[in-house]
Amino acid sequence: MANNVRLPLFASAAEAVPSPTAQTVTPSMREGSHVTEAVAPGQAQGAATARDDERDDAMMQVGDLAREAGKTVRAIHLYEELQLLRPAARSKGRYRLYGREALVRIRWIGKLQDMGFSLTDIQTIVRDWEESSSAPRTMVKMRELYAKKLEETQAHLRKMQMLEHDLRASLDYLDTCEVCDPARLLTACTSCDLHDCQSHVPDLIAGFRAN
Amino acid sequence: MANNVRLPLFASAAEAVPSPTAQTVTPSMREGSHVTEAVAPGQAQGAATARDDERDDAMMQVGDLAREAGKTVRAIHLYEELQLLRPAARSKGRYRLYGREALVRIRWIGKLQDMGFSLTDIQTIVRDWEESSSAPRTMVKMRELYAKKLEETQAHLRKMQMLEHDLRASLDYLDTCEVCDPARLLTACTSCDLHDCQSHVPDLIAGFRAN
C-alpha cells in the first residue's frame, strides 16, 4: 500500500451544483422498467426486494449518479472496472442502475482518495472486505489501516500548517513593498531596509532570488 | 496557473538523513579547481568573488546538493531544464557546481510544490521575477499569488481536518469490534447493536458495505 506520494489538495469537486442547463433533470427512467436485480453474492437474498419504492430510491442511471456525486461518468465506469462499485441492477437494455447506496460508496471512495489512498489501495481494501471470514478480524484490520492513515493525516496537517505560517510571514513581509518606489529594480531589494524583521527574510521570499 | 489539482500530501523527503553507507561524504572537489563562474546576467558583477572561502561554501557538485536537499540528481537536472535552478558555475570538466543558495532555492521549490504549485506554475513565477522591471510591482504580484494560495491552503486544511475527524469517528466506532465473536461474519454487522452512536454509522464505515 504505497505511501509517500503527493496527496490530493484542491481536487474533489464537492457536490457539483446541478448545472442550470439541465432543467429537465428527470430521474430518467420510470419505475416500471424490466430490471434484473443483481443479487449480491453471499448476501441475504429474499430480504427487502419489492416493498421499498416509497421514497426517492427510484434507481438512477449512471448520468444521474455522476451528477449527484460530482463525478464524471468515466470515473464511475473506472471504479466499476476496478471493482470498487457495482451497479445494483441493469435495465433491459443493459443500462446501469444504481440505488442511493452508490452515492455513499462514491463519497467513501472520494474521501479515501482525499486522504491519500490510491484507487489501487482501495481495491485492496475492498478485496479484503469481500474475502472476510470474520467480521471482527476484518474490522480490526481496517481499524489499523485507518489508524495509520490518521497519523499520516496529522503529519500532513502539521506540514500544511507550517506552510500556512510561511505564507503569512511572506504576506507580512511583502506588505511593506507597497510603499516602495515603482522605479526601483529588484536588485535594489538586497539593500532595502524597510522590512520589519530585517534579519531573516522568509523562506518563500528568499527563494525568489536564490538563483 | 491551474488550480483544482490533487495536492502533495506525504511526498517531500524532508532533509534526507545522509545514508550511513556514505561515510566519506567529502564535498568531492578541492577548492583550487579551475572553475568558470557563471555571472548572473544583470546582477552586480565584481561584488564578492574571491574573499568568501572561509566557511563551508566550497561549491558542491550535484550529488552533494541532491543529498543535502533530499532530492535526486534527476530532479535537480529537471529543475535546471525548466529554468528553475542554475548551477553557480561549472568545473573544467563541465561538472555543475553549486553554492549554498542552491539549497535555499530547492527548498523553496519544494515548499511551493507542497502548496500545490506545479513546476510549470513555478516556471511562470520565475519568469515573472526575472522579467521584472519594477521591484514593488513584482512584489505585489507575488503577494497576490501567495494570498490566493493561502486561501487555498486554508480550505485544504479545513478539508483535511474534517477527514481527520471522520477518521477519529471511525476509529471510535471500530473500537467496539474488538469484543465481537471472531466467528461472526460481516453480514451480521447490520444487526449489531454494540456500537455507541447506533444511529449514524460513520461515512468511512458505511462505505465498506455500500456496494
Add this chain to the structure above:
DNA sequence: GGTAACCCTTACCCTAACGTAAGGGTTTGA
C-alpha cells in the same frame, strides 16, 4: 415511429514529475 438525449463497450490519449538506462567523460586516491 421518429428523434433527442442517454447509455454501452472498446480503446487509444494525456499530463506531471520524475525513473532509468546507455554510452562516454572526469576526479581523485592508491
Add this chain to the structure above:
DNA sequence: TCAAACCCTTACGTTAGGGTAAGGGTTACC
C-alpha cells in the same frame, strides 16, 4: 597509471486517474 566513484547528455519509460472519441444501441416523449 589505474580504478572506483562521480558526472554529462540524450532519450525513452512509468504511473495514476481519468479524458475523449468511435460506432452503435435505448428510452422517453411527441
